[in-house]
Structure formats: C-alpha cells, structure tokens
Amino acid sequence: MPDTIQQRAIHKADVLIEALGWIRRFRDKVTVIKLGGSVMEDETALGHLLLDIVFLETVGMRVVVVHGGGAAISRAMDAAGIQPRFIQGRRYTDDATLAIVERILGYETNEHLAAKIEEFGGRAMPLNFRTTNVLFGERMAISDGNGQAIDLGHVGRVTRVDRTTIDNLCYSGTVPVIPSMCLAENGQKLNVNADTAATALAQALGAEKLVFLSDVNGVRLKKDDPTSLINTLTATEARRLIASGSIDAGMIPKVEACLETLDKGVRKIHIIDGRLRHSLMLEIYTNHGVGTEMVREG
Numbered sequence: 001m002p003d004t005i006q007q008r009a010i011h012k013a014d015v016l017i018e019a020l021g022w023i024r025r026f027r028d029k030v031t032v033i034k035l036g037g038s039v040m041e042d043e044t045a046l047g048h049l050l051l052d053i054v055f056l057e058t059v060g061m062r063v064v065v066v067h068g069g070g071a072a073i074s075r076a077m078d079a080a081g082i083q084p085r086f087i088q089g090r091r092y093t094d095d096a097t098l099a100i101v102e103r104i105l106g107y108e109t110n111e112h113l114a115a116k117i118e119e120f121g122g123r124a125m126p127l128n129f130r131t132t133n134v135l136f137g138e139r140m141a142i143s144d145g146n147g148q149a150i151d152l153g154h155v156g157r158v159t160r161v162d163r164t165t166i167d168n169l170c171y172s173g174t175v176p177v178i179p180s181m182c183l184a185e186n187g188q189k190l191n192v193n194a195d196t197a198a199t200a201l202a203q204a205l206g207a208e209k210l211v212f213l214s215d216v217n218g219v220r221l222k223k224d225d226p227t228s229l230i231n232t233l234t235a236t237e238a239r240r241l242i243a244s245g246s247i248d249a250g251m252i253p254k255v256e257a258c259l260e261t262l263d264k265g266v267r268k269i270h271i272i273d274g275r276l277r278h279s280l281m282l283e284i285y286t287n288h289g290v291g292t293e294m295v296r297e298g
Contacts, residue, residue, distance in 0.1 A: 019285040026284065027060035029208035030170065034198035035113070036068035037215050039274035047120075049213065050113070052280035053175060054122035062170035065124075066178045066201055067113060068194030069105040076100045088142055089253075093153040093191040101191050102129065106179045114177040124175040127165070129189060134162035135197065137182035137190060156182050156190030158197055161204035199257050203264045210266050211283070212254065213274030218292030219255060223248040233294045235259050255294075262296045269294040 033053065039045050057063050070091070077084050077100055085092035093101060110126045117124035127134050137156040141149040169176045178201065180194035195212065202210040221228040221241075233241075238255055241247045247255055258269045272279045272291030282290045 018287060019281075022285045023059045026208060028062065030062045030064060030205045031056065031209040031211060031284075032064045032066060032198055032202040032205065032207045033211045033213070033280070034066050034068075034194060035213055035274070036070070036194045037213065037274065038071075039213055039215075040067070040069060040109070041071050042275065045275045045277075047116070048277050049274055049280060050116050050122075051120050052278055054117060054120045055281060056284070057122055057173060057175055064166060064170065064176050064178065064201060064205065064207075065113065066180060066194065066198045067105075067109065068180050069109040072109060073101055073104050076104050087150055087152060090142070090152055090155060090193060091191065093155050095154070098154045098189060098191060102181065102189060105191075106181050106189075110177055110179040114175075117175055117177070122175060123173055124177050125169055127176050127178045129181070129183070132162075132165055133183050134165050134176070134178060135180075135182035135192070135200070136160040136162070136184075137192065138184055139188070139190060154188065154190050156184060156192055158182050158192060158200035161201055163204055166201075166205060195254060195257055199261045202261055202266045207266050209268050209270060209284070210258075210261060211270045211272065211280065212258075213279075214254075214271050214291075215273065215275070216251075216271075217273040217276070217290065218271045219247060219251060219294075221246055223251075230292050231289060233292055234297055235262055235294070236297060238294060258294050262294065267296065 039049060053063050074084055080100065082096055106128045110128050114124040114126040135158050137158045140155055140157045141151055144150050166176050180192045180197040182190050182192050184190055198210060217226050217229050219230045219233055221230060238259060242252055242255065261269060270283050270291055270293050272283045276290060279290055
C-alpha cells in the first residue's frame with residue numbers, strides 16, 4: 001500500500017513537471033477563451049472550465065473570456081411568447097429580442113460567470129453596458145447569394161476593441177468576462193455572433209492563443225468518428241481538407257474563421273470539447289492535448 005501511494009505521488013509530480021515548461025512558456029501571454037454551446041447549460045462542466053480558468057490566471061496566463069448564451073436567450077424568448085427567427089444561422093434581432101439578449105446575455109449570464117470565477121478563488125470583472133463596454137462595432141447585413149443584402153435587425157460586427165481596459169485588468173490579475181454584444185457609434189446596442197466576437201478580441205489583443213470550447217473534440221477527418229481527431233493542423237492542411245470535403249460542412253465556418261484569425265497574427269487556435277473535465281488544462285498544459293491545435297506555417 002505505501003508503495004502504491006508513493007507511486008501515485010510521483011505520478012502527480014511528473015504531471016506537474018510536464019506542465020512546468022508550458023506554464024513558463026505561456027506566462028504573461030494573452031489567451032482568449034470563447035464559452036458557448038452546451039457547456040453553458042451544464043453547471044458541472046461549466047464549473048470545471050471556470051476552475052481551469054482560475055488556474056491559468058493563477059500561474060500567470062492573461063485570460064480573457066468572451067461568451068454567448070443562445071439557449072438561455074431562446075428560453076427567455078419562449079417564456080415571453082416571442083418566436084425566434086434565424087437567417088443563415090444568425091438570430092434575427094428586433095427590438096423585443098434585443099431587450100432579451102441584453103438582459104440574459106449582457107447582464108445575467110455575464111455577471112453569473114464573473115461571480116463563479118470569484119467563487120472559485122479568482123478575480124473577474126464583467127464588462128457589459130452597465131459596467132464598462134469594450135466592444136464597439138457597426139450594424140451588419142448578409143448576402144442572399146444573389147447580391148442582395150438581408151437585414152438581420154440589431155445584429156453587428158466588432159470594428160474596435162477597448163484594448164487598454166482589457167490589458168489593465170489582465171495586468172492586475174483580473175479575468176475580463178465579455179458578452180458578445182457591441183455598441184455602435186450612434187449608441188445602438190447590437191447582438192454579435194460569439195465566435196466572431198472572440199476572433200475580433202484575439203486579433204485586437206495580439207493573443208497567443210484563441211480557444212473555442214465546442215461540443216466535439218476538435219476537427220475530425222470523419223464527422224462521426226471521435227478517433228479521427230486531427231491533433232495539429234496547419235493553415236495549408238486545413239484549406240486542403242476543406243477543398244477535398246474531408247472537413248464536415250458544419251465545421252467549415254469555424255475553421256475558416258480560424259484561418260482568418262491566424263492570418264491576422266494570432267499564433268495558435270484550439271478547438272476542444274468543453275464538456276470534457278479540465279479540457280482547458282489538458283489542452284494547454286500537456287504534451288499531447290485533447291483537441292485540435294491550428295497553427296500558422298513554420
């Protein structure tokens with residue numbers, strides 16, 4: 001029995017030593033983490049992720065969290081008797097929908113996440129319209145494929161990030177928690193796709209890493225086969241796999257957003273399954289990781 005206990009202790013020490021090199025490498029580096037999907041609906045899985053975030057910040061990584069909240073917004077709309085409309089995967093946002101998005105996403109979810117991080121021993125600041133807004137943008141439309149613009153209501157894209165506020169929080173050991181909404185020049189509040197908000201933040205902050213927490217374990221060669229996970233993917237390889245049809249259609253927009261972000265200076269992008277316990281730490285602080293790491297050439 002003593003030998004078994006000793007061996008377990010040695011194994012724990014080996015794990016810490018393996019993590020040491022990565023901890024030193026990423027100390028003082030910015031990592032943007034996008035929270036969303038089913039992990040936001042599972043308090044246990046969310047708790048493990050937020051605890052990981054506290055660990056990352058504690059050992060010196062500058063963590064910035066950006067989040068969506070689609071399922072909670074849909075529930076609130078249902079309770080209000082509002083039928084949601086989606087156009088090409090984007091939520092049409094009229095006045096009534098915007099009010100719900102602001103309340104649920106901008107305040108309730110945003111402040112809940114920051115409070116949970118503090119509950120786990122970290123420091124966090126919710127950055128929303130009634131504290132400090134850091135995302136600014138403009139109203140956007142999408143094409144119908146025939147050159148005609150489709151109006152999405154109060155939906156926007158990020159054109160400017162208040163980097164100074166975010167940097168100051170990170171330097172002080174505080175995790176900025178940012179909802180995927182932005183403010184237009186005319187003061188209009190806009191709903192923003194959480195993936196595109198995360199990429200805009202990563203680009204503006206010159207992030208070392210951008211992490212997407214997904215409902216799958218990463219990019220797969222075969223959609224329904226978790227064992228076909230691609231651990232490391234260069235931009236060239238990703239484009240080849242998209243062209244050949246190997247990357248599933250549902251993953252293509254996310255991978256293309258990743259490629260654009262790599263082109264704009266972010267060094268590495270990770271796509272991992274947020275439901276896996278401590279997936280953040282396993283991906284960042286172990287030699288093999290648990291998801292897909294996308295990197296620039298060379």
